[in-house]
Amino acid sequence: MQLSKIIFSLLSVFFMAAHTAPAVAADGDQYLGTWAGTWMGGDASGHFELTLARSAEGKVTGSIAVSQDGGANSDYTAKLKSAEFRGESFSAAYEPPDGQSQINLKGNFTVRGADGDWSLGAKDRPEGPPMAAGTWKIAKK
Numbered sequence: 001m002q003l004s005k006i007i008f009s010l011l012s013v014f015f016m017a018a019h020t021a022p023a024v025a026a027d028g029d030q031y032l033g034t035w036a037g038t039w040m041g042g043d044a045s046g047h048f049e050l051t052l053a054r055s056a057e058g059k060v061t062g063s064i065a066v067s068q069d070g071g072a073n074s075d076y077t078a079k080l081k082s083a084e085f086r087g088e089s090f091s092a093a094y095e096p097p098d099g100q101s102q103i104n105l106k107g108n109f110t111v112r113g114a115d116g117d118w119s120l121g122a123k124d125r126p127e128g129p130p131m132a133a134g135t136w137k138i139a140k141k
Contacts, residue, residue, distance in 0.1 A: 028052075028060055028085025031109045034141040039118060041134010045069050050138060052083065060084060064094055090114065095123060105136065113139040 035050045046068040055061045060083040065074035076097045083092040092105045102123045107116015115137040119130035 026054065026058060027087065028090070028109075029054065030111065031085065031090070031114070032060075035114065035138040036141045037113075037136060037138030039066070039134060039136040041118065042120065042132030046075075048136070048138075049074070049141070062092075066096075085109070090116065096120075099123070101131070107136065111140075113137065 032052045032054060035052070036047070037050075038047055039045065046066060048067070049065045050062065051064075052060060052062040060080075062080045062083055063077055064080065065077040067074045078094040078096060081093045081095060081102070084090070088108045088110065090105070090107050090109050093102055095102050100123055101120055104119050104121065105116060106118075107114050115135065118134055118136055120132040121128055121130050
């Protein structure tokens, strides 16, 4: 009888501790949300809005709305093909509407903003030499 009370008490303490411990955030969760900023390079510049979320499977997902300077509305919106955080380092890829190319983003995030590089490559050879490249900078919206 005494042993069962001890076991019950230990299980109760363990259960309470497990449910009151703070949840550990996945890599990059502090950067989820909507970010707005600018891009330049490839003889052009513009604005973009990057929205980052976490899927039910736990992967970083999102979309990007891109416009060239002078345009009040986005020229196109695309879903991210891939997105990943490793600490503050960020990488993502998406296909612009031409269906023949892929844009790769790489950069570093902080709580207030992020900046990095982008490159445009052929869809079937995204790691090959870029057709265009530039920089980007965003801030939390």
